[in-house]
Amino acid sequence: MSVLEKVRPEPPVTVRKEPRVTDEHGRRIHVGELVWRYLLLLVVLALTVGPFLWQLSTSLKGPTEDIYSSPPSFLPARPTLHNYTRVADTIPVWDYALNSLKVATANVVTNCVGSALAGYALARLRFRGRRVTTLAFVLAMLVPVEGIVIAQFTTMRELGLNNTLIGVVLPGAIGAMNVLLMRNAFRNLPYEIEEAAYVDGADVWQRFLRVALPSVKGTLAVVAIFAFMGAWDDFLWPLIVLSDPSKFTLTIGLNYLHGTFANDERLVAAGTVIAVAPLIALFACLQRYFFRGVGEGAVKG
């Protein structure tokens, strides 16, 4: 926007009373265009959010209600939480949720600490082998996980960590992409502040903890959120490394529930709602970091 347009006085109010909807440039959008835009938005909304709502609705329908009716009944006639208690009776769903929470929390901590440390070293510290180290992280980022799961599994067996939650966390504990994200964040900081701290006698840990780290909180939040989501949603790796049902995470537990009680749709629906609700809540609270992460991850990935 040019300065001229901002300074220009508001045009005298015209007689028109209808509400003016404008776009980001202050241009008026015609009512006709608005109508078809909202219509399309609602159609897409039904397609993207509708399936979740249908799952929720199914999970709230009681045993006597017909869930197969045609035409379908979208709302439960008598909503009940019966299916949720049934899930807990069928599989230890709260233990699974706790396992998922442990794995996801550990993944957040290790990724934040590990990638901040390594990212700082790559961005700010000078040492022999820095370029090779950076290259190692770039290569690790390019390796497709799906191609190495078998070798990761044999490695875990050799370490005696298969079938443990630590084994679930370890391979992704410090993601190479997160290290490179943090490296870029540190590199984009103005160097002068750290130089000043250095002149004041701050050693490398003080410069890292007190000066650099507080300035990259945004990127750190993105790393944390994607670490949490990645661990909570992961399927292939926990499926391979966990075999003991008491160690299952939610996704593996759901797969088990589906495999064993596939015909009990209300039960499976209640299980999926339990698994997805925390993440949707998290997303609702921290949307902008989710969106920011897409941009940063895409540029890097």
Added chain:
Amino acid sequence: MATPVRIRRQLPFSPWLFAAPGLLVTGAFVLYPFVSTLVNSFTDRRTLLPGHFVDLANFRELLHDDMFWTGLRNSTLYILGVVPALVILPLLLALLVQKNIPGITFFRSAFYTPVVASIVVVGLIWVWLLDERGLVNSLLETVGIGRVGFLSDQWLLLLSAMAVTVWKGLGYYMIIYLAALANVPRELHEAAAVDGAGPVRRFLSVTVPAVRSTMVLVAALSSVAAFKVFSEVYLMAGPSGGPAGEDTTLVMLVQRTGTGLTGRVGYASALSVVVFVVTVALMLLVLRADRRDES
């Protein structure tokens, strides 16, 4: 600036202390497994047996393994089915949510919800929706089309899984496109409008060229992801890959062959090597297409 002083003041080993945890984890659980996958692909190693060097026997076996060709076919079909949709649909969606009309942030967030949900949740939601007696079939019957066996026919199953992948990916690529669209100068659109170009014409001759490099990026990301598809098909077709295993994808075959106490680690590693090679080839192919377009 005065770098030599800085080096003296920092303890000689502290850079390595900083980098050590990250290096250790990526070294032990990414780079080492990568190398060991390459090595194992030339052995007959099993989960509980160390294995011997067998030269190219695993790769020769691949050529005669019908399941390998089924997996390769399905994973390749997956690229063909998913990538065009994921390059075009999110761009249209981004155009739809680009204008800041009231309530638009709600719509943007809502469209992103499938990205946030676990693939297991998404897979099971669609298994129920596409069930013989599920919502989609109820609706189809209500409008008089009749029920369709989405999850019982080999090809419909694969198509349904592709649709689920697209459905889950829409919001993610929409956000990528939104960032790209924000950088398209508005003057271009206005000039085109003044020249009498309609919306379709403006889309093709202004928007598409302006976001072309983003489209290439999306094509690269989505094709690599599509080739490595596992969860959607595993959940919708079942662990054995649908009727007669005909819906098995390459990564499903890796998982099935290499895990468990009798897992054939050597052979699964050879399959993994194919995954690597195709992944790298896809990246190079897309990047080359990008360069050719530019010149």
